[in-house]
Amino acid sequence: MPVEFDPEAAPALELSRIAHRFGRVTAIDDVDLAVMPGEIVCLVGPSGCGKSTLLRVAAGLEELQAGTVRIDGRVVAAPGMSLPPERRGIGLVFQDYALFPHLTVLDNVRFGLPPGNGQRARAIETLRQVGMEAFGDAYPHMLSGGQQQRVALARALAPQPRVLLLDEPFSGLDTRLRGQVRDETLHVLKRNGAATMIVTHDPEEAMFLSDRIALMREGRIVQIGSPVDLYCRPVDAFAASFFGEVNRLRGVVREGRVDTPLGPVDATHLPEGTSVEVLVRPEAMALSLNPTGEAPIRGRVEAARLLGRTSLVHLSVPNGDGAKIHIHARMPGQFLPPEESDVAIRLDPAQTFIFPD
Numbered sequence: 001m002p003v004e005f006d007p008e009a010a011p012a013l014e015l016s017r018i019a020h021r022f023g024r025v026t027a028i029d030d031v032d033l034a035v036m037p038g039e040i041v042c043l044v045g046p047s048g049c050g051k052s053t054l055l056r057v058a059a060g061l062e063e064l065q066a067g068t069v070r071i072d073g074r075v076v077a078a079p080g081m082s083l084p085p086e087r088r089g090i091g092l093v094f095q096d097y098a099l100f101p102h103l104t105v106l107d108n109v110r111f112g113l114p115p116g117n118g119q120r121a122r123a124i125e126t127l128r129q130v131g132m133e134a135f136g137d138a139y140p141h142m143l144s145g146g147q148q149q150r151v152a153l154a155r156a157l158a159p160q161p162r163v164l165l166l167d168e169p170f171s172g173l174d175t176r177l178r179g180q181v182r183d184e185t186l187h188v189l190k191r192n193g194a195a196t197m198i199v200t201h202d203p204e205e206a207m208f209l210s211d212r213i214a215l216m217r218e219g220r221i222v223q224i225g226s227p228v229d230l231y232c233r234p235v236d237a238f239a240a241s242f243f244g245e246v247n248r249l250r251g252v253v254r255e256g257r258v259d260t261p262l263g264p265v266d267a268t269h270l271p272e273g274t275s276v277e278v279l280v281r282p283e284a285m286a287l288s289l290n291p292t293g294e295a296p297i298r299g300r301v302e303a304a305r306l307l308g309r310t311s312l313v314h315l316s317v318p319n320g321d322g323a324k325i326h327i328h329a330r331m332p333g334q335f336l337p338p339e340e341s342d343v344a345i346r347l348d349p350a351q352t353f354i355f356p357d
């Protein structure tokens with residue numbers, strides 16, 4: 001992936017104060033977002049949070065209502081003016097690929113290129129980049145979903161746009177193929193160097209593809225940052241739980257900490273007496289067999305399952321007032337203690353998050 005983006009450069013795509021309504025529904029609520037040349041930003045969030053609308057406003061497929069869209073520093077949409085998508089210098093890839101069924105693969109890719117001597121060569125070169133040069137004479141219906149996706153990507157890349165916008169580009173593919181196609185796509189996008197914005201509802205896909213992730217909720221961006229920022233430093237409980245399963249505990253801050261059934265958690269940044277929610281990722285717990293005195297927190301194994309690269313252990317842990325809580329712990333590799341056995345639990349504070357309730 002040779003092209004790295006320069007965070008100091010001017011943004012290739014800049015969305016400023018975008019707001020958008022459909023009747024009474026606020027789809028986008030005052031969003032700012034900039035994508036640098038060579039950078040891949042994924043928009044993620046639950047269904048209906050406004051991801052596709054934001055992409056469509058950037059593309060010019062949805063009429064701008066408020067705010068400004070700039071591409072390479074040039075205003076392409078502002079109140080009272082709007083360039084059509086084909087004049088914005090963008091490439092688009094949709095979930096259904098939207099290939100022209102009556103055109104060959106080569107002609108699909110040639111479609112957006114200016115006529116002239118270099119047109120055919122450029123189309124063939126772009127097909128080669130996505131590994132589809134042998135299919136130039138085929139028609140879209142003769143191709144698999146993954147191959148159609150690659151042709152759609154080639155068509156978007158061929159005119160060398162400064163900005164690429166992809167709306168759920170992999171969701172039409174089955175799980176196995178999706179992993180392969182998105183890996184290939186990531187390498188093609190990074191070689192290409194355009195600023196890329198991708199809409200996906202899949203947090204793992206966003207982490208796989210993104211330099212930065214913009215997490216949306218109800219028309220707003222709630223957090224933007226690297227995958228590590230969002231996974232390891234979530235701004236709230238919604239962000240923490242969006243990127244992976246969490247165990248949810250409740251407590252109250254006493255003398256700078258919260259005592260939980262999994263042990264004390266530092267809370268020196270919160271006022272005394274604050275009611276909090278403590279979120280613990282399953283992989284935040286290191287379990288060991290044959291508990292010794294070192295780790296005073298223990299759990300009883302209810303079940304353990306190998307999930308491939310990790311093992312999921314269901315634990316019952318005393319909550320201090322005679323009842324028990326159910327906890328999921330995830331250990332690397334094969335870790336399958338027998339049911340009803342006891343394990344010691346050591347909590348990793350770096351993967352434990354506290355938020356005021």
Ligand code: ATP
Nearest residue numbers: 022025026027046047048049050051052053054201
């Ligand atoms: P999904 O992941 O389900 O595609 P999304 O995050 O992309 O969702 P949008 O499609 O942008 O969300 O929709 C945001 C909000 O705007 C939703 O409440 C949706 O119902 C509404 N909406 C989107 N398009 C239209 C439309 N053409 N007419 C009316 N309401 C719309």
